[in-house]
Amino acid sequence: MITLLDYGAGNVRSVINAIEKLGETVLVATSPEEVLDAEKLVFPGVGNFGQMMAVLAEKNYVDALLGYLRADRPFLGICLGLQALFETSEEAPGARGLGFIRGTVKRFHIDISVPHMGWNGIAINKASAIFNGMTGDEKFYFVHSYYVAPTDASDVLTTTDYQVRFASSIQRGNVIATQFHPEKSGPEGLAVLENFLSPGAGSPAEIRKDRKTILAKRIIACLDVRANDAGSLVVTKGNQYDVRENGAVRNMGDPVTLARRYYEEGADEITFLNITGYREFPLEDLPMLEVLRQASKHVFVPLTIGGGIRAYTDKNGRHYSALETAAEYFRSGADKISIGSDAVDIVRQYLVSGKKTGGSAIEQISAVYGNQAVVISIDPRRVYVKSSAIADDKTIHVIETAISGPDGETHCWFQCTVKGGREGSEIDAVTLARICEKLGAGEILLNCIDRDGTGDGFDIELIREVSNAVSIPVIASSGAGKAAHFLEVFEKTGAEAALGAGIFHREEITIGQVKAYLSETMAIRECERK
DSSP states (O other): OEEEOOOSOSOOHHHHHHHHHTTOOEEEOOSHHHHHTOSSEEEEEOSOHHHHHHHHHHTTOHHHHHHHHHTTOOEEEEEHHHHTTSSEETTSTTOOOOOSSSEEEEEOOOSSOSSEEEEEEOEEOSOOGGGBTOOSOOEEEEEESEEEEESSGGGEEEEEEESEEEEEEEEETTEEEESSOGGGSHHHHHHHHHHHHSOOSSOBOOOOTTOOOOOOBEEEEEEEEEEOTTSOEEEEOOBTTBOEETTEEOOOBOHHHHHHHHHHHTOSEEEEEEOSOOTTSOGGGOHHHHHHHHHTTTOOSOEEEESSOSOEEOTTSOEEOHHHHHHHHHHHTOSEEEEOHHHHHHHHHHHHHOSOOSOSHHHHHHHHHOGGGEEEEEOEEEEEESSSOSTTOTTSOOEEOSSOOTTOOOEEEEEEEETTTTEEEEEEHHHHHHHHHHHTOOEEEEOOTTTTTTOSOOOHHHHHHHHHHOSSOEEEOSOOOSHHHHHHHHHHSOOSEEEESHHHHTTSSOHHHHHHHHTTTSOBOOOOOO
16 A cells, blocks of 8 residues: 555646556545555655645644654655755745755756756666666656755765756655656656565666766647547547548547557657637536546656636536636646637736736646646747838737748738637737746747648747747647658757647657657657557
């Protein structure tokens, strides 16, 4: 029996699923006594350090946790569960951590994208059974804006490089904690969890303190999910957002089955975009929740869900805040939520007031779950103009383009659209991305209506402009037709990840083939399955 401490934020469903897949049963602790009685204790966490410590204190878990830790009993902390062990955090000045490990939690002050998001390696500082049977060359999934800085170097188990070298895991006796997410790190992460549950045969991975690690470029599989005319959820794919062919919705397969296939092929993340109009239904009737629950039982890489994550009132008059809606998705297995058309309305209101309100979906969700949990999905299209001046409107970001317009125009801007690309707005993609970052978003998913379904390659100009304008990771989307397009977008823009949909659904090329092509020139997570 493994005891799991869930303080109430983030996706713990995947941790439970991973442990159960390894043959163990999980007890979710509901009292301090159950923490103290645990044979092995797992403490996963995402979100805000200060809020986490306040909840632990409110539920009387602090003394129980310290008693358990000081008794040197088997403990695995994950992400915020690592940071909780320290004395203080720059994320929440004045808040006290558990103080089991001397040191503090610092924010990344670097000139590359924050959060540190994606698959990175580890340099092992000391032998540990947690890495039994492993080589030390594995990559694990990280997503964090803060990192731990132990006072005593002997506590450091591994380090990782992200412009600065930081402690990516610690070990003191039977107490182990990782900044990376084993439950989201594929077979390699499951091996770490299995070694915690019962150390496997084989020697610990080799100590290599000076090993330099590199963040890999991510390849993401995207599944556009909607109800077909018979009412069944299917994966579909559009051509410039038109998903019908001969009058019927294109059916590319079952969402859970496809997600599992892409995981087994080596996808670094899976994104579900719910493009059916379920916005007015009560949460309990949303079939996407069941898709997430089922997918998270078999898919141990990050899952993003988009569509319908907003405040609304159901037919019975029950009001749901955006935070409540998002919470249900997280509990069902999502790691990140994607906000699309609603982001345009949020930015429009910000442009009028010029200040944060704390009430938008972006602000509410990022405040509780962390900015790494909020992805902004932008659906722009090109609008051609004759010059850089548009009626003296300085809020529109106009560029000189190498792709001339239908009437020979040499300039354009990227108009944000809503309602699945059916309606345009007065807001451009660069402005939207910048303001959403200010409001707390942690990642941009950048689609392109003009390239969607064409196979002509990503819109390099669009992706370059947006990635240069923000300091958070950008995912390039729309237009991939061959492996060379993925290479081009990584070499010519600042995108940290690239997404494919139809190219993978139709099996024109596999994720493994894309990765093999890229691995000759850049860091990629190996996708050999175990």
